[in-house]
Amino acid sequence: MAQPGGGRPAQGAAPSCGQLLRRYRRRARLTQDELAGRAGYSTDYVSKLERDQRPLPAAAADRLAATLALADDERAALEAARVRSGGGDLTAARPLAGRERELAELRRHLTGLGPPVLLFAGEPGIGKTRLLEEAAASAARSGWRVVAGGCQRRGLDPYAPLTGALVSTLERLSEAERTRALGQAGGLEFLLPEFATAAERPDRTGGWIERGVEPEQRRRVLFSAVAACLRAVAGEAGVLLVLDDLHWAGPDAFDLLATLLAVEGSPPIRLIGAYRDTETAVGSRLDEFVADLARAARVRPLALEPLSDAEAEQLIIQSLSDAEQLHTMLPTIVRRAGGVPFFLLSFVDDLRAGDPATARLTLPWTVRQVISQRLLALPESAQEPLALAAVAGRAVSRSLLSGVSDRSEDEVLAALEAAATARLLAEDQQGDYRFAHDLIRETIEDGLSESRRQLLHRRLGEALALEGRVPAETLAYHFTHADDNDKAARYLVLAGDEARERSAHASAADFYLQALAYSERRAQADLAPLQEKLAAALYYSGRYDDAIAALERASGLHRDRGDEESVRRVSARLADVHFRRGSHDQIDEHAAAQIAEEAADEKATRASLAARHQFARLLFERGAYKQLLAFGRSLRRIGRTSGNQRLLTAGEQIEGLCLIQLGRLAEGVAVLEPALSRNRTTDDRQQTLETAAILAGARLSMGAVEESLALSREMLPLAEAHNDPVVTAAHAVLMGGALHISGAWDAAQPYFERADVLFGSVDSSSIAARVAFVRGQGLIWEGRLELAERYVGAAHEAALRMGLKPSERRLRTLLAELDIHRGRPQAALDRLTPIARARELHDAATNVRYTLARAHLELQPSESRGQRAVAVGFEPTEGLPPHTLSRRAP
Secondary structure: OOOOOOOOOOOOOOOOHHHHHHHHHHHOOOOHHHHHHHHOOOHHHHHHHHOOOOOOOHHHHHHHHHHOOOOHHHHHHHHHHHHHOOOOOHHHHOOOOOOHHHHHHHHHHHOOOOOOEEEEEEOOOOOHHHHHHHHHHHHHHOOEEEEEEEOOOOOOOOOOOHHHHHHHHHHHOOHHHHHHHHHHHOOOOOOOHHHOOOOOOOOOOOHHHHOOOOHHHHHHHHHHHHHHHHHHHOOOOEEEEEEEOHHHOOHHHHHHHHHHHHOOOOOOEEEEEEEEHHHOOOOOHHHHHHHHHHHOOOEEEEEOOOOOHHHHHHHHHHHOOOHHHHOOOHHHHHHHHOOOHHHHHHHHHHHHOOOOOOOOOOOOOOHHHHHHHHHHOOOHHHHHHHHHHHHHOOEEOHHHHHHHOOOOHHHHHHHHHHHHHOOOEEEOOOOOEEEOOHHHHHHHHHOOOHHHHHHHHHHHHHHHHHHOOOOHHHHHHHHHHOOOHHHHHHHHHHHHHHHHHOOOHHHHHHHHHHHHHHHOOOOOOOOHHHHHHHHHHHHHOOOHHHHHHHHHHHHHHHHHOOOHHHHHHHHHHHHHHHHHHOOHHHOOHHHHHHHHHHHHOOOOOHHHHHHHHHHHHHHHHOOOHHHHHHHHHHHHHHHHHHOOHHHHHHHHHHHHHHHHHOOOHHHHHHHHHHHHHHHHOOOOHHHHHHHHHHHHHHHHHHOOHHHHHHHHHHHHHHHHHHOOHHHHHHHHHHHHHHHHHOOOHHHHHHHHHHHHHHHHOOOOOHHHHHHHHHHHHHHHHOOOHHHHHHHHHHHHHHHHHHOOHHHHHHHHHHHHHHHHHOOOHHHHHHHHHHHOOOHHHHHHHHHHHHHHHHHHHHHOOHHHHHHHHHHOOOOOOOOOOHHHHHOOOO
16 A cells, blocks of 8 residues: 555555655655656656655656666566556546446446346447446456457457457466366357467368368357356356447347347356447447347446536546645636546646646647647657557557558657657557557547558558468458558458358458449459359348349349359359248249259259259249149159269158148158158258258147157257258247147247247248247147237238248138137138138148138037038048147147
8 A cells, every 4th residue: 555645664565656766766866856857747746656645657657767767677666566556456547436326237237136238328438438447346356257358440350349358368367277268168269269279270261161060050159159168267256248349349249249148047147338329320230239138128228428517526636636726727627528537537647747736728628639739749750650550450569560660660669658658558568559548549540631541551451461360351441441442352352251251141241242342443353253252141141132132143243244054053042042031923034944944954963953952942932832743753763763862852852842731741751751861861951951840840730749849859959050040940939839739838938939039030031931830829729819819910911921822821720710719700701711622722721621610610500500510621520630639738
């Protein structure tokens, strides 16, 4: 502890900052006036430092040490004293005034009360970061493991700020603790390659593929690994994520955060974050993230207001021990700062270095003008390196600046030291520099002309490209701002490829979109492959509308060049996306003809096999079941004759699906079971999952509930690992349906809810409409009629809109059943009579006629009810759907 008055330290106590300064000054044979003059401080300030009446800031310690020519061990002793006295503690060095409401919420949050997310929002400099510092310090004292990080305006990785927070946390662990945490996590090598062993370290040529990990799995593996790592390093109370500047986080970071916060368990994971509401547009990813949390009552947002006049004065008094001498100036300072803590403390920093008795408010109240004053105090030689640093980013290495600057290494170092002394920059333990506040960097960069900025970006990009091992995103950023279209397009594509390798599909799509914008400015640029890359990223992100648009552009470009093979490939992909989206009617006749032509090719190429799948889906969507059945049997015959297992399996899947659709369930299952067995022996996981979904649904319809449940239990983890939201959702519904029919209603609900979330995350409702019958029937059995009516009604409208006739009929039957439950049998008759004897009812016929008969039984007089029920084709003792019998089990 500091000893006011500068008295002799107790026996065995270490000397204070003031005592060491006085000792070093006297040894240098300097008076306080002389030391103050040489260091640029007031005599009163030096006097108070020596008497330990003022904390010793890092910049002042550095300046005084340089003035006194202290040796390394003497500097270390002074720094140790400064840390002991609280000068090295961020919370102690930065006072906090007001914010009673926010501090109360912090305390409540750290006790585990309230939602798991607490967010502070406000303008730059309003004090968000200071509250996060308070939260981190309080959490550490309360047994939480604090995992802290922040974003930059231009993120260097799609998962920031979590990446930096994890790195910082792992680096602070002992080697044994870090090894244990990484071992429990597993799969972190692509997110944090610096912690991977030589054998684990990924490369850009598909290291995970060699390990058998599908590209679609990587995102799930990464998210699970991060969650496991956090659990492994948790403190006694749990893990507290403290994340700053979330307004600059990317969509993949928010997806990861949402996953972490959705995981229940012990120890808990909670989040305290901050963002600038001045830079958050409505509809942004941050806005969506907060809105999603709000709907689930999982967030407590707090908007920070400027300090009141009384609180602002309190902050100044806490920052200046002799503020009473400035009582006449306090109202002016408060008025000019506008209650923004950063502006207030900027004035305080200036006043602290001068004589409070003679201080005058010569600095303007805006932060830009405050920073400009500090810049003007720097030597001319420091201006160019500081401008380079501002363009490079908030943090910059000394070696990079030395390599790019026109000045010598000594001159660059002197410039950085001068900026650090002026508290514009701060040096880290590695000898690199970062701006003390991002507003400082922004002010310097905004002061440059556009031509100067472009020149500096070009020089930085070229220097970084020569270094190697620099993320493509960093190079893309500099070359886009250097107005170099060729290099900008090149590195944007590489940045997209790097994001795709990390399963950051949303970020990859953004990079490809930017690359297209720059590529279009280049002569003779081949844009078709880039459009296909964009479409793939959009597809895996669930953005089907945008993926369709990209594929249509790619198809047109291929067609213009006469590349028919590529046109057929893209057409097949388009059919796949339209199937997911439920817009098969929008496939133009030319594309359909291309798919049909490729499907007719009996050559066993992978491309033609894909086209055959898409052709089958086109026939399925159009309800051409007889043609589809013939096509499937044709493929089976070709596959068996040629010994091509892929064709044989594809034919079996198509034939089995068609038989099931025609109501011949037993025949369809008999065909699909060997197809699934063959699929399991191949590396085509997508085909395996799709075949299993059809088979599980058919077994469920036949009443083979235990067989369906067993298959769903096996396939759902595989679907999760495949990381396809639509297929995973379909298997989750089937799992929930099997559990529900078995009577395990409570166990079924999480699967249904998870499917709803997954279906809602993509631009598709076709698959959701196809499996909605399972969930809707369950809601009716539970007696949740209002919810069932809303759910089934919405799914029925979607099925009608997309022309999904089989699904529409099943859902219409459920709506008729709801009519009966609501005492509206005539409405049920009106709904079902037009389709009751339709030839194309197929597997829906039994359900339709059973429900129609129930409506007649409810409506007709007792003596004619049985006759009327038989007349519509229903025998009370025969033909009852298996799921109807099962409803009595619960």
